[in-house]
Amino acid sequence: MQSPIEFYFDFSSPFGYLGAQQIEAIAGKHNREVIWKPIVLGFIFKTTQSKPIIEIPLKGEYTKHDLERSARELGIEYTMPTPFPINSITAARAVLWSNSNATSGVSEQATALIHALFKAYYVQGKDISQAEEVINVAHSVGIDRDTLTNALQDDKVKALLKNAIEEALDKNVFGSPFMIVDSEPFWGSDRLNQLDRWLDVGGW
Amino acid sequence: MQSPIEFYFDFSSPFGYLGAQQIEAIAGKHNREVIWKPIVLGFIFKTTQSKPIIEIPLKGEYTKHDLERSARELGIEYTMPTPFPINSITAARAVLWSNSNATSGVSEQATALIHALFKAYYVQGKDISQAEEVINVAHSVGIDRDTLTNALQDDKVKALLKNAIEEALDKNVFGSPFMIVDSEPFWGSDRLNQLDRWLDVGGW
Numbered sequence: 001m002q003s004p005i006e007f008y009f010d011f012s013s014p015f016g017y018l019g020a021q022q023i024e025a026i027a028g029k030h031n032r033e034v035i036w037k038p039i040v041l042g043f044i045f046k047t048t049q050s051k052p053i054i055e056i057p058l059k060g061e062y063t064k065h066d067l068e069r070s071a072r073e074l075g076i077e078y079t080m081p082t083p084f085p086i087n088s089i090t091a092a093r094a095v096l097w098s099n100s101n102a103t104s105g106v107s108e109q110a111t112a113l114i115h116a117l118f119k120a121y122y123v124q125g126k127d128i129s130q131a132e133e134v135i136n137v138a139h140s141v142g143i144d145r146d147t148l149t150n151a152l153q154d155d156k157v158k159a160l161l162k163n164a165i166e167e168a169l170d171k172n173v174f175g176s177p178f179m180i181v182d183s184e185p186f187w188g189s190d191r192l193n194q195l196d197r198w199l200d201v202g203g204w
Numbered sequence: 205m206q207s208p209i210e211f212y213f214d215f216s217s218p219f220g221y222l223g224a225q226q227i228e229a230i231a232g233k234h235n236r237e238v239i240w241k242p243i244v245l246g247f248i249f250k251t252t253q254s255k256p257i258i259e260i261p262l263k264g265e266y267t268k269h270d271l272e273r274s275a276r277e278l279g280i281e282y283t284m285p286t287p288f289p290i291n292s293i294t295a296a297r298a299v300l301w302s303n304s305n306a307t308s309g310v311s312e313q314a315t316a317l318i319h320a321l322f323k324a325y326y327v328q329g330k331d332i333s334q335a336e337e338v339i340n341v342a343h344s345v346g347i348d349r350d351t352l353t354n355a356l357q358d359d360k361v362k363a364l365l366k367n368a369i370e371e372a373l374d375k376n377v378f379g380s381p382f383m384i385v386d387s388e389p390f391w392g393s394d395r396l397n398q399l400d401r402w403l404d405v406g407g408w
Contacts, residue, residue, distance in 0.1 A: 047261055047262060048260055048261050048262050048263055049260065049261070050260070050263075056252050056253065056254070057251055057252050057253070057378075058251060058252050058376050058377075058378040059252055059254075059378055059379075061376065062376065062378070062389060062391055065389070066391070066395075069398075069408075070398070072408050073398065073401070073408060172262050172265065172266065173262075174261075174262040174263055174266070175263075185266060185269070187266055187270070188394075190392075190394040190395070191270075191394070193397075194273075194274070194277065197277070204273075204276050204277060
C-alpha cells in the first residue's frame with residue numbers, strides 16, 4: 001500500500017461534499033487509503049481573512065449555479081441546503097470521536113458516518129448543525145445514541161477537533177476539500193482530476 | 205458559425221493567462237469565435253470585497269505552486285512575474301483601442317496584441333503596467349508607437365475600458381478568466397474542460 005491521501009473537508013462545504021463522493025474511487029485506483037480529516041473552516045478563515053464564498057456578492061450566486069451544474073455532470077445527488085452555511089463543529093467532533101475508537105487505521109464506522117452526514121445535509125436537507133440530527137444520523141450507522149451524546153460533551157473529544165484544526169493549519173490547509181498526498185497539496189474538488197493524473201504519472 | 209465565447213480576463217491574472225493559451229483551441233473545436241474582453245479586476249473587487257488571491261495568507265503560497273504545476277502540466281511557458289500583481293489599465297486600454305479599429309468582428313491585431321502582452325509579462329518578465337512596455341509590445345505586432353501613445357491619452361479610449369468594466373459587472377463577471385457562451389457562465393481556467401464538455405453535448 002502506498003502512502004494515503006489526506007482528505008480535509010468541512011461538512012458545511014458543498015465542494016467538500018462533491019469531493020467526498022469521488023475521492024475513494026481515485027484512491028482505490030492508485031492503491032491508496034483515504035484519511036478523512038474533518039475540519040471547521042470558520043477557524044481557518046480567521047487566518048486567511050476569508051468568508052464562505054456563498055456570502056460574497058456575485059461569486060455567491062455563480063457558485064450556487066456552478067455547484068448544481070457540477071453535481072449534475074457528475075451524477076451526484078445534491079440540493080443546496082437550508083440553512084447554509086452551518087456550524088459544523090458537532091458533526092466534525094462526532095466523526096473524530098468515532099475515528100478515535102478505531103482499533104487501527106481507517107475506521108469503517110467513521111467513514112460510514114461521514115457519508116451519512118453528508119447525505120443527510122446535501123440530499124435529505126437535514127440540519128446537521130443540530131446535535132440531535134447528528135446523533136440520529138450516527139444511530140443510523142450503528143452508533144449508540146447515549147454514548148455519542150456523552151462523547152460530544154467530553155473535553156477530550158472537543159480537543160480532538162481543536163488539534164485537527166491546528167494540524168490542518170500547520171500543513172497550510174485553508175479550504176475544503178483539500179487533499180495532501182506524498183506531501184503534494186491540492187485544493188478544491190476541481191483539482192481531483194489533476195490529483196488523479198499526478199498519481200498516474202508520479203508527478204511532473 | 206455558432207454564437208461566440210466571451211473571454212473576460214485581466215492581464216494581471218495568471219489564470220487568465222493560462223486560460224488565454226487554451227480558449228482558442230476549444231472555441232475552434234466547436235466552431236465558435238473568441239471575443240476577448242480585457243477588464244481590470246481591481247474595480248470589480250470593490251463589488252466583491254475581494255483582493256488578489258496571491259495576497260491572501262496560505263492561499264497565496266498555494267496558488268503560486270498551483271500555477272506552476274498547472275502550467276507545467278499544460279506545457280505552457282510560465283514564470284511568476286515580478287512585480288505582481290500589476291496595474292493592467294494601460295494594457296487593457298491598448299487592446300480595447302486596437303479592437304475598436306477593426307472593421308468587423310474579431311480584430312486579428314487585437315488578438316495578436318493580447319498574446320504578445322501576455323507573453324511579455326508571463327514569459328519574458330516585462331512589466332506591462334508601464335506604458336512604455338505596452339507600446340513596445342504593440343510595436344512588435346505592427347502598431348504605430350505614436351498613434352498608440354496618443355490613443356492612450358484619449359478620453360474616448362479611457363471610456364472604452366470604463367464601459368467594458370461596467371458591461372462585465374452587468375453580466376456578473378467577477379474573476380479572470382471568466383467565459384460566457386450561450387448565456388452560460390464559467391469562472392476559472394479550471395472550468396475550461398467543463399465548458400468544452402458543455403459545448404460537446406449542448407449543456408446538461
